[in-house]
Amino acid sequence: MLIIQSFLLFFFTLNLLAYPDTSQVVKEKRIYPMGKKVYEKLCQSIEPKQYKSYDKMQEDIRTNKICKKMREEHFEALSLYLWDLKRAPQQKIHEHEISITKKEKCPICGMYVYKYPKWATQIFYDDTHYSFDGVKDMLKYYFTHEEGVSKILVRDYYTQKVIEARAAFYVVGSDIYGPMGNELIAFSDEESAKVFYFDHRAKSILAFKEITFDLVDSL
Numbered sequence: 001m002l003i004i005q006s007f008l009l010f011f012f013t014l015n016l017l018a019y020p021d022t023s024q025v026v027k028e029k030r031i032y033p034m035g036k037k038v039y040e041k042l043c044q045s046i047e048p049k050q051y052k053s054y055d056k057m058q059e060d061i062r063t064n065k066i067c068k069k070m071r072e073e074h075f076e077a078l079s080l081y082l083w084d085l086k087r088a089p090q091q092k093i094h095e096h097e098i099s100i101t102k103k104e105k106c107p108i109c110g111m112y113v114y115k116y117p118k119w120a121t122q123i124f125y126d127d128t129h130y131s132f133d134g135v136k137d138m139l140k141y142y143f144t145h146e147e148g149v150s151k152i153l154v155r156d157y158y159t160q161k162v163i164e165a166r167a168a169f170y171v172v173g174s175d176i177y178g179p180m181g182n183e184l185i186a187f188s189d190e191e192s193a194k195v196f197y198f199d200h201r202a203k204s205i206l207a208f209k210e211i212t213f214d215l216v217d218s219l
Contacts, residue, residue, distance in 0.1 A: 026191055027080060029158050035081025038074045043067035048087035057083065096153050096162040098122055100131050108137035109180055116179045118160065124151045134178040135170065135186055136219050143213040154186040157196065161188065166208045169193040172215070173203025182219040184211070 039046070044066050051057035058079050061067055067078065098121070100114045113120050113131040121138040122131050125148045132138040135154055142152065152165035157176075163186070170184040171193050177183060184206075187193040193205045206215075 026195055027084065029192075030195075031077045032081050032085060034074065035077035035079070036085075038067075038070060038078040039081060039086075042070055043078070046082055046086070048082040051087075054079065054083050096151075096164070098131075098153050098155070098162050104131045106131065106133045106137050108132065108140050111179060118155065119178045119183070120155070121165065122153045123149060124153070126150060134180050135165070135184040136178070136180060136182070136216055138165075139184070139211060139216045140213075143216070156188045156192070157185045158187065158192055163188045168208060170206050170208070170211060171196050171200070171202045171204070172206060172219075174200035175202075176200055184216075184219070 043061075046061065046066055048057055051060065058075075061075075061079075067075075070078070098117075100117065100120055102112065102114050104113050105111065106113055107130055111133050113133050116133045119134045120131060121135055122129050123138060123142060123145070130141060132141065138152070138154070142149070153162050154165040154168055155161065156163055156168070165186065168186045168188060169190045169192075170186055172184055173182070174185060174196065176185060185193075185196060185202075187196065190205065196202070197205055
């Protein structure tokens, strides 16, 4: 089983490398660091701003042998690093923030939420909000208090960026535990969730609307 999972992870990652529109989270965690190392060790100076397209840049690097011979996945990582970062450095924009006071306790388990900033989540209503020490407890509350919810905030596990929970994907049954044990791990996109799924031997990936009370209650 482990051999099969390792093969699937390799195949999945290799496919991710083949496209410039790969998940930003996967790029930041795996591909850009690889591409930077390849560039520094195997390439002459490259100015990606001179190219009108991603394909033209790749063609020039190959044709003029600007870099030493490398594996195909390293070449794709190099190309993405050059095109996305060296050509036009990206700025991260945080649309949401999770602010926790030291007085706030999780209404489900009673734990002080500020002690677990990595796992903190919040549900907002028109005139108030509640904070939780994990997605699991947040969902237990949500399923009995759905009316009037204006927004729900969680953190992407890899980037720690605050995102709207109802637009996120969740990995269930992994070997990563939160403050309250088994946890639903949130991600801003399905590709990142798949990487985590394979890395941590998880059981499933669910969109928010696919999560049920029975599932949450069983964790």
